[in-house]
Amino acid sequence: MTATPQTEAYLIGSHKNEQAAAFTALYNTYHSALLSVLVKLVNDPEKAEDLLQDTFIRAWTHLHQYDPAQGRPYTWLLTITRHVAMDELRHRKVQAQAITYIGERMGEGVLLAIHDGLLNSSIFSLLPPKYRQIIELTYIHGWTQQEIAQELNVPLGTIKTRTRNALQELRHFFSQDICQYHSC
Template sequence: MTVTSSTEEKLVEALQNQQSADFSRLYTAYAPALYGVLLRLIKDPARAEDLLQDAFIKIWLNRQHYDPAQGRLFTWLLTITRNVALDELRSRKVHSKAGAYQSDRSEPTVLPDLIEGPLKGSLTSSLKPDYRAVIQLMYYKGLTSQEAAAILKLPVGTVKTRVRAALKQLKAQFCQDIQHYQVGTTLTC
């Protein structure tokens, strides 16, 4: 459909009347040109078709903002369509950067194994033997409190109490060490 100035006036009137049947005439008149713009920017025919639909939805939703005194209808339609395409391109750029970031981070992180390292003895050596046994079973071997209680032949409540006491003692030790190395800072543990 060739758009002349009189045809454009009728399309503007149809747009402002908010009649969906008239809107289909607007779509028929301008969709091929706007699709061409999208295709040049996006370079993906299927995605350009989707974006054309998005552009016309935005046009329909913002139809009350069109002012014929500000410029031609096609210019307004083109601006909305171009902005939809630019949003898509920005989104692609963000997704590609995010994908690169995630792939850099996708390698499994290697955490130190405290069971094997030289710290194993020094971390728990200051604990009472009862506390040390519970900590080694639950934190080094990964057992639950019920499993540790079964191995130690103790009630579950006793195991939990010993774990809590051992962790409290270890925290106090770590706070002392941190305060020793951080002169001039106040640390509340």
């Protein structure tokens, strides 16, 4: 479907009234062109499809920002598409830096854990066992400190102290290189 200025105005105008059929028509009109742009920008067809969905969600939620005097709906959608793609590329860059950093700090086994989705477990391995157990029960299993104290048969105050000490150790470990990624 090729959009003309009249049909574009209809699609956007109808969408402002939250008519789902108009939004479907808007999607059907532009999804192929926007998907091609995303595939070229992120070089991953599957990820591009996810990002296309993000693009249309942003368009739906920010339609009030569309100004016909600024350009056609396609141009507006293309701008949103580029922003979504740039967000993804920035995310990839930060993730690659984090993987490199963690690999340098902790070794090859941790990189395998990161790729297997076990990053939390590998980070907790930095802690002494008495702290690791409490942090895992709290943050992975969602237990309360009271539940942990009862399960381990340890006073609640001890659990609170160990939790605080564990978090301080993790903070100290990672704060050594925070300035590398953020201006301090």
